[in-house]
Amino acid sequence: MATINANFLKLKAGYLFPEIARRVRAYSEANPAQASRIIRCGIGDVTEPLPAAAVEAMRAGVEELGRRETFKGYGPEQGYEFLRQAIVEHQFAGLGISADEVFISDGSKCDTGNILDIFGQGNIIAITDPVYPVYVDTNVMAGNTGDADAKGTYAGLLYLPCHPANGFVAAVPNEHADLIYLCFPNNPTGAVASRAQLEAWVAYAREHDAILLFDAAYEAFIQDPAIPHSIFEIEGAHECAIEFRSFSKNGGFTGVRCGYVIIPKSVTGSDGMGGRVPLNQLWSRRHSTKFNGASYPVQKAAAAIFSEAGKAQVAGLIDHYMGNAKLLREACTAAGLSVFGGVDAPYVWVACPAGLSSWDMFDKMLSEAQVVITPGSGFGSAGEGFFRISAFNSRSNVEEVCRRLLALLG
Numbered sequence: 001m002a003t004i005n006a007n008f009l010k011l012k013a014g015y016l017f018p019e020i021a022r023r024v025r026a027y028s029e030a031n032p033a034q035a036s037r038i039i040r041c042g043i044g045d046v047t048e049p050l051p052a053a054a055v056e057a058m059r060a061g062v063e064e065l066g067r068r069e070t071f072k073g074y075g076p077e078q079g080y081e082f083l084r085q086a087i088v089e090h091q092f093a094g095l096g097i098s099a100d101e102v103f104i105s106d107g108s109k110c111d112t113g114n115i116l117d118i119f120g121q122g123n124i125i126a127i128t129d130p131v132y133p134v135y136v137d138t139n140v141m142a143g144n145t146g147d148a149d150a151k152g153t154y155a156g157l158l159y160l161p162c163h164p165a166n167g168f169v170a171a172v173p174n175e176h177a178d179l180i181y182l183c184f185p186n187n188p189t190g191a192v193a194s195r196a197q198l199e200a201w202v203a204y205a206r207e208h209d210a211i212l213l214f215d216a217a218y219e220a221f222i223q224d225p226a227i228p229h230s231i232f233e234i235e236g237a238h239e240c241a242i243e244f245r246s247f248s249k250n251g252g253f254t255g256v257r258c259g260y261v262i263i264p265k266s267v268t269g270s271d272g273m274g275g276r277v278p279l280n281q282l283w284s285r286r287h288s289t290k291f292n293g294a295s296y297p298v299q300k301a302a303a304a305i306f307s308e309a310g311k312a313q314v315a316g317l318i319d320h321y322m323g324n325a326k327l328l329r330e331a332c333t334a335a336g337l338s339v340f341g342g343v344d345a346p347y348v349w350v351a352c353p354a355g356l357s358s359w360d361m362f363d364k365m366l367s368e369a370q371v372v373i374t375p376g377s378g379f380g381s382a383g384e385g386f387f388r389i390s391a392f393n394s395r396s397n398v399e400e401v402c403r404r405l406l407a408l409l410g
């Protein structure tokens with residue numbers, strides 16, 4: 001008899017975004033006349049076409065694969081040197097990162113989940129609340145938690161609540177943690193961490209011999225020049241941090257799939273017997289066994305993001321989405337709501353009108369305005385009473401969302 005991984009039975013009914021899609025489908029079937037009016041600002045999925053430089057490079061990559069003289073089979077599991085090198089030069093110049101500390105993948109969602117493969121059991125895991133649900137669910141699947149309570153809070157995780165009073169940036173805890181997930185700019189709250197706040201986290205990690213799992217998927221949206229884009233801008237991070245990056249949101253690669261992980265060779269973990277093992281080695285070994293590399297045309301397209309033309313096209317995309325975020329912030333403020341985020345991040349985080357829970361607000365926006373938002377409680381119990389609006393949309397859709405928001409609440 002094949003038994004199952006019983007940890008999966010601890011998971012809440014459905015992953016947040018499929019659950020939202022299910023509710024939207026049910027509404028559309030019950031209200032066919034309204035279905036075509038629905039505007040989706042729930043999942044943070046890009047809407048604008050790929051940068052032309054990436055399309056051109058991907059096309060050239062496919063052409064190469066179609067000719068005997070330039071055909072390629074399996075590539076290096078860790079990624080092609082040309083892309084690893086381009087990342088170092090264009091994203092980590094002067095930060096002491098080398099190409100063999102960059103691991104190319106098919107996206108950050110997979111990386112932030114898969115990273116648990118290289119860590120042992122019994123680690124104390126700290127996560128912020130609200131949080132990107134992947135961090136929690138993958139720890140549940142890996143057996144790093146107990147059961148969830150009625151609010152969906154899992155026994156065994158150290159939750160770090162984020163709220164307006166701390167600017168949605170968790171302070172270092174008094175308790176010990178071994179692995180800490182940080183995401184800046186933050187999904188879902190749109191908060192960013194200052195240099196001083198990141199320095200405090202690096203100091204904590206070094207004092208506790210802990211590892212920071214730093215998700216910087218949204219770094220390209222930072223507008224404030226004082227905000228660090230990488231944890232490796234902080235002294236000491238090369239001994240205690242792993243960083244996750246993605247081409248999804250800056251390059252519009254959500255459907256193309258490409259991301260990367262930075263693991264400096266100086267980051268080590270305990271073997272439980274008094275020895276230390278470089279995590280870079282373990283991740284490389286894991287990649288070789290479980291992954292055959294992102295596809296060649298995709299890596300060509302990713303490298304083209306760093307060409308002069310690619311950089312200008314990406315800057316245009318960022319401006320577009322941040323322009324949307326500004327409009328959404330203004331509309332929510334004009335509607336009398338308390339608004340957070342959306343300044344250095346493509347997510348606007350909003351307090352629900354008095355008396356409405358996150359899912360009440362989701363239902364109200366869907367049934368009365370045909371706008372899909374994300375209920376804050378889907379990101380953790382501290383997200384209750386908030387909702388998230390994604391700025392990833394066309395300008396005309398965002399303008400229409402603003403009109404409907406004001407008509408509904410203004």
Ligand code: MLT
Binds near residue numbers: 044045187
């Ligand atoms: C989100 O909406 O939170 C993101 O699209 C999720 C993701 O990038 O996986």
